[in-house]
Amino acid sequence: MAFQKPSHTFTKIHLKALHTNNFKILFALSFTVFINTVSFAQDIPKKGKTIERTVKDSINISTDSLLIPKPEVSEISQDSTLTDSIKPKKDLLENIVIYHANDYTRFNQKKKKLYLYNEAKIEYGDMNITGGNITINYNTNTVYAKGIIDSIGEYTQKPIFTQGTNVVEPDSIVFNTDSKKALIYNSKTEQGEGTVIAQITKKENDSVYFLKNAKYTTAEDLDDPEYYIKLRKAKINPGKKIVTGLANLFIYDVPTPIGVPFGFFPQSEKHTSGIIIPTFGEQDDRGFFLQNGGYYFAISDYTDLAVLGDYYTNGSYGLRLENTYAKRYRYRGNVSFRYENNITSERGFPNYSKGTIYNLRWSHTQDSKANPSSRFSASVNLGSSNYYQASSNQVNVANRLNNSLSSSVSYSKTFQGEPEVNLSLTATHSQNTNTEVINMTLPTLQGSVGRIYPFASKTGSKKGIIQNINLQYNLRGENRIQTTDSLFFKKEMFDDAKIGFQHTIPLSTNFKLFKHFSLSASSNFNEVWTFKTIDRAYDPIERTPIDETINGFDSFRTYNFSTSLGTTVYGMFNLEKEGEDRKIKAIRHVMRPSISYNINPAFDKYYETYEVISADGLTTSDVEYTRFENGAFGAPNKNFSSSVGISLSNNIEAKVKDKDSTATEAKKVILLNNLNFSTAYNIAGDSLQWSPVRMSGGTQLFKNQMSVNFGATLDPYALDNNNKKIDKFNIDNNGSLFRLTSANLTTSWSFSSKKGDNKGSKDKNIEENLRGGGRNDDLFGVSEDFANRQINEDKDKKDKEPSEFYNFKIPWSLRLAYTVNYSNTRRENEISSHSLMFSGDIEMSDKWSIGASSGYDFKNLGFTTTQLRFERDLLSWRMNFSWTPFGTYKSWNFFIGIKSSILRDLKYEKRRQGDRQL
Template sequence: MFFNSVIFAQETPVKPLRPAEAEKDTLNISLPASSVPQVIQDSTATDSIKQPPGYIAGDITYTAKDYMQMSRGENKIFLYNEAEVYYQDYELKAGVIVIDYNANEVYAGRIKDSLGNYTQTPYFKQGNNVVEPDSIRFNFDTKRALIFNSRSEQSLGEAMNLYANTVKKENDSVYFLKDGKLTTSENSEDPDYYIRVRNGKFVPNKKIIAGFSNMYIADVPTPIAVPFAYFPLNRETSASGIILPTPGQTNLRGYALQNGGYYFSINDYVDLALLGDYYTNGSYGVRVESSYAKRYKFRGALRFRYENLINSQRGFPDYNRSTIYNLQWNHNQDAKANPNSRLAASVNFGSSQYFQQSINQINTGNFLNNTLQSSVSYNKTFPGYPMVNLNLTSSVTQNTQTQSVNLTLPTLQASMERIFPFANRSGTKKGIIQNINFQYTGRGENRIATVDSLLFTDQMFDDAKVGFRHTIPVSTNFKLFKHFSTSMSFNYNETWQLKTIDIGDYNQELQLQPRDTISGFDRFATYNFNASVGTTLYGTFNFNPEGKIQAIRHTIRPNIGYGYAPAFDQYYDEYIDQNGDVRQFTRFEGGLFGTPGLNNSNNLNFAVSNVVEAKVRDRDTTKLEPKKIKLLNNLNFSTSYNLAIDSLNWSPLRMSGNTQLLNNKMSVNFGATFDPYALDNAGNRIDVFNLENGGSIFRITQANVNVSYSIDNSTFSSERELDDNTDSGGRPDDLFGSGRDFSDKRTFGREREDSGSDEPMKLYSAKVPWNFRMAYAVTYSNNRRQNEITNNSLMVSGNVDLTPKWRVGISSGYDFKQKGVTYTQFRFDRMMDSWQMNFQWVPFSSRASWFFTIGLRSSLLSDLKWEQRREPDRRL
């Protein structure tokens, strides 16, 4: 009886195990179908419900470091320390794993180390989805799981981390979570912020749908809460969706909702965003933005903005209403797409006062720019010999101060490559004959000059001008006496016009000078001849070979030219003005390409260019060769003598040059004009040399100097930091302030990106990143003895990183002529792990304003921010 009480012969047989391969130290389990009891059904009864299999479908592979214990009584397998289980597309790693064959479940949890701390947190992976909980229970039959204290990362270009106390896995694509946390903070142990989700539904890589949720900052709850929330987790590069507006308040137009709309992810090549603003006083704005790109073909962006602005209230004397708009289009074609055809566009067109009056941006770069330029061009090349090139361009130039607009709709240019009729195409060209060449250039233009208020009206075409010019240059070049480079050219120009004028004699009875515009084709031809001779002279001054300056080399390039153009008086007529004087005119006045010359032009031209270089001993003693530096990049002098006139034959002497100083950190450009003739008491030039009038050889009439200087903390080291501020249309530096487009949400959070280094951040460092820029300009005028400084201004900007997270900066200047401070901007920003704070302040001028924002750096949660700003007072 005792023996029978302990025998196991009456127990249910254990399902056989697949033997493990010895060299892999793993056990593969297979449950054959023969071990599963078969149920015999009545042949007359049919069950339409498909029964689930009663065994594990597939092989289980497992391993552990310390031990793998199999309990036949409980039908379980225990794995301890670095345990791993692989089943179908499931992967499970943990400190301890228990496989229960009776329930077809697996349990995984942590283990304690020698200090009593939990280690080897479970790692559960299904496909590309990874969950890292404290413990997990998973059923092989139902594919359901209970996950406790889970952590999951959804990688969408940036990490979105999900934490939950309890997660129920319903199936492969649906999870239900309770008491969860959602954050983009990189600190998984102690995030600086998170969104607490009480209950929610989680679909990996697609979305999270949650009930009541609110934000916690440093584990402190905030009143930022919503009754329900939707978080998209689409792994696609882009997805359509609603763009939430940003609430705010303006000092002139009341409360506002800005930058709200919808984003359309049309396809992989183009997208579209429709945005709008609304203000409680009735003002509104709409924007359409689209980007497109096709690899190896083209890429571009289109942006259109329209704003209806209302100031004050109806019935008040300062009430006014205006509309402004702006169109920006950039298109670039890949050179490899079609080498013989190219379309390019750079458009910035709209109302002249758009950047001064626009509500939803403070763009200092465009605000301080008085000229807006736009162009769209198409170029077509016809290969072969001779090669022909066609270019069709439409351009617009706007002056935002005078509101004048100049349009060319369009300009056609055609050119043929240079042809050498007396030389072989493949051989070298020698002598005056073989170097004779000619080419053809044609230009046709339709130009319209109007003002901003007349755009898109019939009146803008009243003064349109159409003209064509054909140019055929014939030239050659050769060596004279081996050292003199000589060139000669003959240019033939023919101009076509569709409108000419006729001026009649003054009508005494009507008190009118008749002037008629004649429509119809007319033409005139001109020609001229030019020749020049030049050479190059070198002078070297050697010094002590052991000294710092070892040698100085002076390069001089003198050039003498001659130009002749005859008088084309055959195109001129005469009329009698109101004073009875006989005057000459040409019917081609007012044309696009000028008028034929009335007088002979017979000029001698003189020019000299200079370059001064030095050889200095290199500071690096390991280098044997001296270092070459330029003392003067160039120093140019030019003047001319007119042989065809009887007085004031010499033109003013023009001097210009530039150089680099302080290890090429400082750039200096300078120029001056010197007049050899004296002035009378009225300030007019007279045919008397200034030296003969008791003065110097030359009388300075104009001079200018421009100096720019830029240094930073890496100036004296090998490191460099590039600063670019062109996103908002400003300068590549911040001398005129840092521009910011508030409607572009992509801008926020992109500044001062982390370097990506894994090195720990130093709390204190002797290296403080900084940069400094300076630009100085002065202009002197003395044409009529005014002897005054017409412009004298200094612009400076600087930025200092007080800590790795704090940066402050200033842009300002001083106008010594007007005796006042120029456009000034103060700014600082604070970058935290997940947050960024930015402040910009213009303390005075008509653009006095400030802007403050704090928000998440994550583009996924960019709408979680707070903004406050004060607009410039338009009444000032």
């Protein structure tokens, strides 16, 4: 860079010197200078050429100069620089210089300096300098920028030096425009997620800076950072790396013994691969350990991979693969695989045990904009049934209490047209962690053809019983597998697989009857294909029936008929009286009664018999069976059934006076969201024809903060002395009209001190609960995944600024869940389960929060799994503590570390986990 020299301002100075009152003289002289500057001399012809003389008659001389052709003069031939042996000098200024100052711009010709004062600014190419006071020296080609001292003595308008994407905020700066070097004093510059504060910085070129006595921190308050790493000498390659010599950690200017003789801080603005430093510690039953160490692979902008491992001194080890991927407007997901080889105690001791556990999780969601006619999704959570109980790398209280794991991977495709066709393929998995039984469908094929109205008119709405006749076609094919943990992923799991197809064609219609009733009728045709049937015979030696599997195609067909009649009845009870302003204005009751009839024929033609032979060789009885018993879609119905169903649903609302005086209408409040009754009468039955009456209901209270759901089963038949149901009404057996056989009540209440916040505080670790199949709350505690702390970015930054005023109200939230179940099927008359779960959080301040999750079992008289926790926001640091004080999985964990991902390994963690007997 170079600046315009004073000699270039000669014309300006010359005009000032010739300043006179005689405007004509000044104009003439200026015009003369301009003509002399832009005029060219007459060209001299080359030697050897003669000038031809021509004689023309003076009378015939044309006065029209336009008729005389002018000789063409080549500009190239006239350019003397083409043959000049001296190369032209480089332009003094390569870019346009733009400068500005509010107070003054002053040039000193003698010292050859340009002074800019108050909000001064210089722009030259990609370089930009702003400050209170800027001085340019043309002799040395240097720029000096500093701030100014205002009227109250404060140093303001500190310079800001910008070149490309680099921004430096020093107290002062000296910059050489020729060498591009600079000396920067007391600078602050952002490098990646952190900021470098240096006393003296030497800018060698655009890509190299040397620092002395610098500080590196990710704190927000740069004037008084809560921590920093002191760099005695360092080298910075902007956007690439920071290399330093001796460096150690300072906390509020207090040095700590935590340091390194040399250091390397990557500063890439893109995702880069790198080593993940492990956590060290000790476990009583496994010795010392290194956990969650490995390598992070930044594969591309769309996907990454973290490979983590654990090692314990007693021989235990673990491996984890964590992958996330995303593509905007297409899809996003994550894959996690974890494997652990756990050894407890030492070989030869009585409590020695060894075992392996694993867990596979996959979540994939497709953006709705990607393809409107097809969709792929996945939610997989499978593995060892005791994984959450035995894993040593997480404290997952909520998922330990979960008794099931489930998975689903599905693809669906829609073919537009008339009618519309839908196809889908789904693979499902469900696993009971108590019984270790696994049920899978690999896969399930579903197909359907949209509803067809063969008799509907092409225009207008469908009216009447004929025009509303419609039919559909549905196809379902399944490959069902039932296995156990020990046989999972082995060929034996496919031995008892059940394969079959089911075709259904529902035919239905509906129409109005007597204007107020709605009548619907439907018939369903069902055909099942199977590829395995059985042939059953009785073994007189073993005295048990034996089934022989027959491979081959077979099928059966069934059909049924049903109809229903329903209506809606509205009732309004007006409670207002003239002259009175009552709080409750009216109560509205909506009833929806319905009656239905179902008939299912008997398909006994598909049933056969086998003879049971006694020990003396005589036939004692014939037992019926069907060869389709073990099919994927069950067996055809053997007994004829004809039943009538009765149901009644209720909804009760109230209109109350609105507290808002400006409201013109009363406010609607739901008193009872639903109250349902249902029963059935079996016409074809010879006894116990009435089914129990089932009642269920629910409502919302306290502005929808509390939900209440209840249910009960009422049986009209009595019990004999052996507590068996008999064909006699309970009222005829000196009892009540109905016998209460079961009842349940569940309530949940979530409230907080913050108005309108009904959900309470949400912990980030609840997401881990959901991924493991747990609850969408913290009633059973929150999960802590130690591995994810190493690879996940911090998401705890709060957008709101802390208030400058004292808040005398302490924010809190509380969540309650109450459940009680009553059982009296065989005169037990007992409470089968009775518990209260609760969790809560209290924000002691903007930075302190404490929480707890627990419960009490009123039946067994004891507390359920309890978790206590607190968290402290230390600005750039985060500290938390969780404690399970009693129970099988009692443990505690303490963690303190820097939030920034680049310094995430700068942490301290200590935990004590419960003993795990595998």
